[in-house]
Amino acid sequence: MMKAWGITEFGPATNLKVVDAKKPTPGDRDLLVKMSAVATNPIDYKIRSGAIPSQIVEVGIQGWDGSGTVQEVGAKVQRFKVGDEVYFSGNVFRPGCHAEYCLVDERISAKKPAKLSHEDAAALPLTTLTAWEGLLEGFVLDPEAPNYDSKIAGKSVLFVGGAGGVGAIGIQLAKKVFKIPTVIATASRPETIDFCKKMGADHVIDHRKNLKEQLTALGFQGVNYLYNTVDANSNWKETVDCILPQGKLVVITGVDSIDCTQLWFKRISLFPEIMFSRPIFMGDTEDWAQYDILTKTAALVDEGVLVTTRTTTFDFAKLPDAHVYQESGKSIGKQVATVKF
Amino acid sequence: MMKAWGITEFGPATNLKVVDAKKPTPGDRDLLVKMSAVATNPIDYKIRSGAIPSQIVEVGIQGWDGSGTVQEVGAKVQRFKVGDEVYFSGNVFRPGCHAEYCLVDERISAKKPAKLSHEDAAALPLTTLTAWEGLLEGFVLDPEAPNYDSKIAGKSVLFVGGAGGVGAIGIQLAKKVFKIPTVIATASRPETIDFCKKMGADHVIDHRKNLKEQLTALGFQGVNYLYNTVDANSNWKETVDCILPQGKLVVITGVDSIDCTQLWFKRISLFPEIMFSRPIFMGDTEDWAQYDILTKTAALVDEGVLVTTRTTTFDFAKLPDAHVYQESGKSIGKQVATVKF
Secondary structure (H helix, E strand, O other): OEEEEEOOOOOOHHHOEEEEEOOOOOOOOEEEEEEEEEEOOHHHHHHHHOOOOOOOOOOOEOOOOEEEEEEEEOOOOOOOOOOOEEEEOOOOOOOOOOEOEEEEEHHHEEEOOOOOOHHHHHOOHHHHHHHHHHHHHHOOOOOOOOOHHHHHOOOEEEEEOOOOHHHHHHHHHHHHHOOOOEEEEEOOOHHHHHHHHHHOOOEEEOOOOOHHHHHHHOOOOOEEEEEEOOOOOOOHHHHHHOEEEEEEEEEOOOOOOEOOHHHHOOOOEEEEOOOOHHHHHOOOOOOOHHHHHHHHHHHHHHOOOOOOOEEEEOOHHHHHHHHHHHHOOOOOOEEEEEOOO | OEEEEEOOOOOOHHHOEEEEEOOOOOOOOEEEEEEEEEEOOHHHHHHHHOOOOOOOOOOOEOOOOEEEEEEEEOOOOOOOOOOOEEEEOOOOOOOOOOEOEEEEEHHHEEEOOOOOOHHHHHOOHHHHHHHHHHHHHHOOOOOOOOOHHHHHOOOEEEEEOOOOHHHHHHHHHHHHHOOOOEEEEEOOOHHHHHHHHHHOOOEEEOOOOOHHHHHHHOOOOOEEEEEEOOOOOOOHHHHHHOEEEEEEEEEOOOOOOEOOHHHHOOOOEEEEOOOOHHHHHOOOOOOOHHHHHHHHHHHHHHOOOOOOOEEEEOOHHHHHHHHHHHHHOOOOOEEEEEOOO
C-alpha cells in the first residue's frame, strides 16, 4: 500500500484527501518511481474541478509533474534501470504522481538533471514539454535544421503571461535554445516584471494595457510568434492583433466560439499545445519525442544554459492551499514540494 | 485605354459590366501583361458580392487568375523581359486581370509552362498556389528536406471537395510532388468521383455521408492531414473528427464562431490558407515564394508530372454566367476563357 493525494469526485480543493492506495505494478513499458518531489500546475485544479475530462481511476490520484527514483521497471523497458533518478510529467489519463509511488511510461520520462535537487528538477517537466513542443511544432522552429540562423534572423516572439510556469521556461528556451533574436513577455507587477527579465526577456510589456500599442512604442509593428500561456479565450482579439502576417500562434487552453476569420487574411496558424496529447494518444508507437526533449533539457541544465524555474517550496501536507494559489492566477514560476506523508 | 470586366458597386453577377479603363503603367517591380486567357474562382463572386473586403480601385476591375505576355516591365524588374509568356494569380487589393491588360508584381509571377496553351496555363496559378502553400506550410511538408521519405511513410491526406479547382491540383500535388502515400478525396456525383480518380486520388468518399465511418470502412482510423477546400464552417465538427491526433488541418475560408477546443486534446493545428496573403502583405521584402512555386509547377507540367485542371472553356462575353456557375458550388476542375472583348 501507499499514501497519495486523491479525489473521489470532482470539486473544490477541499475534495483533495490523503488516501491509502495500492502500490502499483509496472506494465511492460512502465517505470515504478518512488517520488521525491512534485510540482503543481494549473492543470491540477482544472482536472480536480472537473473542467477537463479525465479518468478517475480507483481513488483518483492527482498531480502530474515530479521527480524521483526508479524502483522497478516493466518487462520491456529499454532505457532505464532500477536506481535511475528520473523526472517526468506523465499522462493525465493515468493516476498522478502526488503520491509515494507512480507509474510512468519510459518513452515520456528522462533522467533528471544531475546537478539539480529533486525539488528543482520537479519544477521542469510539464512546463518544459509545453514550451518546447510549442516552439518546435507550433512555431515550426528547429534549431538543428540547416540555415536556421538565417531563418530566425530578425524574428520576434511574445509570451503572454511571461511569469507563469510555461512563460518562465519558455522565455529561456526561446532565447537560449531556439535563439529567437527578440523575446518579449507580458507581466504587470514589479515582481513578475523582474522575474521575466531574470528568465531572459529582452522587453516586458503590461498585459493590463493595450499590447499592440506597447509593441509599437518599442519599435515593433507586431511579432512573428505569439505564445499565449493564459486563457486564450480571454484575450483572443487583442493577442491576434499583435501577430504579423504569416505569423504563428500557440495557445495552451481550448478556444471555444472564437472568430478565427481574424487569422485568415494574415494567414496566421493556430497551434493548440497540450503536452498530454502525445502520452494519451501515442499507443504502441515508438514515439520518444518527450523523452528526447526532457533528456536535452537535463543536459542544458547541467551545462548551465537553462535554470530551474522553481520559486517556492510549499508544505506537501498543504497541497489544497497550493491548488488555491494556482487558481489565483498570480503564481510566479513554479511551486514544488518534497513528497512526505 | 483598354477594355475590362468591372464593377462599380458590390452585388450580384449582373453588376459585372465591360468598361473602358486606362491602360495601366507598371510600377518598379511590375510587369504589364497583355492577357490571353483567364480563369474563374470562388474568390471572384466573393469579392464581387462584397463578402470579402477588397479595394474598389477606380472602376473595380475583377478577376485574379490568368496567362498572357509581358508587354512592358518596371524599372526594377529583375527576372522578366518583354515578350515573356507568364501566368499568375495576382493581388486582390489591386485591379484584376479579367481585362486586356493587367499589372502584376514580378515576385508573384512566373513563366508559364511552355507546353501549355494560355488557356490551359490560366487554369493553374491561384489554385496551385493555394494547394502548394497549404501542403508546404500548413501541413509542414517539405519534399526536399532530408529524410522526407521516412517522415511521410504511412501518412494520409483527405481533400474535402476533391473535384473543385483546389482539390484537382491538390490531389496531384499531394500524390506526385509531396508523395503522401494515401490520398483520399470527397465527391458525391459520378462525374466528380471519376474526376478525382483521374487527378490521382487513391480513394474517393462521399461528403453527403458520414466521413469518419467511410474512412473506417476503408481501414483508416482517421487521416494525418485534412485539406478542406469548401466552407470550413459548414462541416467543422465532422471534418475535425476525421483527423488523427497530432494531425494538421488546412482551411481556405474564414472560420467564425467555431469551437477550436475540439482541436486541443488531439493537438491538431489549424492553418488558414489564402494565397493572396503574401501579395497583400509582402511589402518590399524579397519574398519570391510564389514565383518559386509557379516556376516549379511550370517545370513539373512540362515534364508531364502535373496536368492542367482546365475542364471547361466559356465565352468571355458571358463572364457573369461563369460567376453564377461558380456560385452553384457544382463546378468541376477549372473554367477558363480566351480574353476577347
